[in-house]
């Protein structure tokens with residue numbers, strides 16, 4: 001067997017060759033290559049280098065140019081078999097080079113069949129995530145650079161129309177299952193009958209529940225006669241799965257079956273037991289002690305990721321922070337993965353969207369802040385470090401209730417993790433800081449509430465109840481550790497937990513219901529009068545302070561305007577009361593002042609704004625006094641020393657007491673306890689107000705929706721409902737922070753009905769056509785024509801719209 005010498009570009013030498021001669025030589029080369037592939041004896045020969053493998057010149061050159069010389073174990077076993085056309089189940093540890101093990105055969109098998117652009121789709125490579133698809137595509141571009149195949153990347157978040165136009169011309173497609181199926185169902189010009197090879201990277205993930213129906217539908221579109229390759233670090237061997245993919249006598253190629261560990265030997269794996277409420281303290285302390293590292297932190301939900309990212313960012317740990325989760329726009333996701341790839345020291349907070357397959361260079365640490373759902377997920381997460389012969393470290397954080405169960409699951413999968421302890425000296429607490437931040441910033445508190453709810457939900461939905469024991473988790477303390485004044489109410493909890501959680505915010509709930517009574521009185525009054533004043537609207541909408549400080553201030557100012565000296569609402573007199581506070585006068589601008597009496601110049605107004613003293617202008621003398629800067633100065637309070645914090649807000653300076661003054665208040669511990677109790681109460685009171693606001697918002701929404709159902713023309717903006725996303729919005733299942741699932745669902749149904757009505761009005765003929773199209777049998781001659789017509793429609797789904805706004809096929 002003559003080895004092909006990589007690097008010698010025979011195909012470039014033949015540029016000036018006469019065409020018949022060139023053709024003849026190419027035929028001879030191809031015959032010889034086919035012969036050498038046929039001669040491969042998989043049982044006897046083990047290929048060490050790519051140069052010794054029977055590969056085409058363009059592939060050999062591509063590998064050489066990408067600096068790949070020797071084969072990894074999985075490549076040694078899988079490539080010879082796949083070159084001969086065998087179906088394969090490939091299993092090898094993370095970072096062991098599975099990507100090349102399927103890309104080389106894809107290129108080679110199409111090359112040996114003389115595949116050209118005119119032959120259509122030759123190979124389809126499915127990946128569970130967009131990021132992984134992009135990465136595979138990049139490797140394909142690198143090693144396939146001397147081939148003449150056309151290759152495309154089909155992942156959501158790009159223009160569907162442009163993808164459609166180019167799809168029909170592609171020989172190799174790398175794609176995510178959902179997007180691929182969309183094209184198979186909707187793109188008339190996209191034919192898949194010619195397909196030769198189907199590859200599933202991270203096959204076990206693609207075959208599991210989440211993608212099951214999509215993959216089944218994709219396979220229905222594909223010819224049965226094809227080669228199928230399945231690769232993963234945690235491979236599926238389920239017969240039912242293999243039957244679904246109609247594999248023909250597949251070979252199981254595993255290179256870690258006999259190994260003592262399922263993870264790379266260069267990976268050091270540890271776990272620490274840290275109670276749930278201390279997790280963030282431990283993570284913070286860890287980051288503070290590893291500022292010069294590249295760290296990847298896994299959490300169970302996007303909401304957790306957002307909260308921890310926002311909170312830590314404000315506290316500035318001293319290492320650049322990044323965050324990534326599935327709800328981000330595709331461009332942002334790409335930007336973040338690129339940034340994390342190129343930086344030397346940074347910390348990326350992420351969900352499992354990056355757990356599989358992604359090849360970030362030189363990650364030092366993988367931290368699993370939230371326990372992975374199973375041992376497979378653990379293996380994939382830690383696999384983001386210690387890739388291809390590099391070293392790496394992984395630390396798993398476990399709550400005491402998770403320790404025993406999770407260790408057992410890991411042992412079953414041949415994963416050994418060693419317990420380590422946190423150095424108490426280095427442990428810092430950030431609980432007070434978080435509480436302070438949440439108190440000051442309602443938006444952060446809102447994120448914290450969502451993070452809490454989504455974490456609890458993620459534990460609740462876990463299947464493995466030996467590991468995830470919701471009843472044993474100290475949820476109240478956990479919510480406090482996120483800086484929240486009380487644990488948000490969660491509807492699905494039954495039994496003791498539900499009781500303890502319910503009891504906690506009871507005070508708040510009582511306050512809420514009584515205030516709701518006030519709200520409805522006010523609304524009833526407004527309805528009776530049948531006119532809505534500016535104030536009524538403002539009070540109806542005051543819940544907006546959940547998001548905006550300035551709105552709360554605005555409402556406060558308006559409230560002030562409504563209060564006269566006696567403190568009563570000044571409904572009859574409105575704004576223009578003669579008796580008013582000087583500070584009120586000062587906020588009225590320009591011409592209005594003429595109506596109000598004494599005119600005040602701008603600079604004086606500034607001074608007056610500063611005076612907090614109340615002065616009734618009920619005599620000429622007082623009116624004169626308003627014009628005297630000197631007299632006004634006397635009314636001003638003395639200046640205070642202020643310092644400005646990081647956000648530029650002025651803060652009063654605390655004067656330190658002397659030792660004896662301090663001791664006079666009692667022992668330090670009891671003073672501390674008193675202070676904390678007072679702060680806790682302050683936070684809880686503030687929380688009551690926030691919850692009241694949130695409730696008012698829900699009510700407002702509900703009423704708008706009901707009005708929409710009744711078809712009342714309210715003259716206000718229509719209620720825009722959020723389209724249903726995959727997995728739904730966490731809020732749906734919970735009472736806190738949004739409408740209930742039923743409310744949202746019925747609202748969505750109403751919205752969908754409106755949409756259908758509008759659609760019927762617009763184009764009745766089109767609706768009929770579409771119905772007919774779905775009913776078409778395969779023999780219907782006009783079906784494809786109609787299909788093409790349908791393709792020309794405007795995008796209708798949220799995904800299509802999103803796709804229209806972004807880029808195009810890679």
Ligand SMILES: Nc1ncnc2c1ncn2[C@@H]1O[C@H](COP(=O)(O)OP(=O)(O)OP(=O)(O)O)[C@@H](O)[C@H]1O
Nearest residue numbers: 070071072094095096097098099233357359383388
């Ligand atoms: N033959 C080789 N020689 C040198 N480096 C290689 C070789 N094969 C792969 N690599 C490198 O090893 C790293 C890991 O490869 P790859 O991403 O294919 O691993 P994987 O087995 O698919 O991992 P995962 O299970 O996490 O998806 C990559 O950076 C790749 O460039």
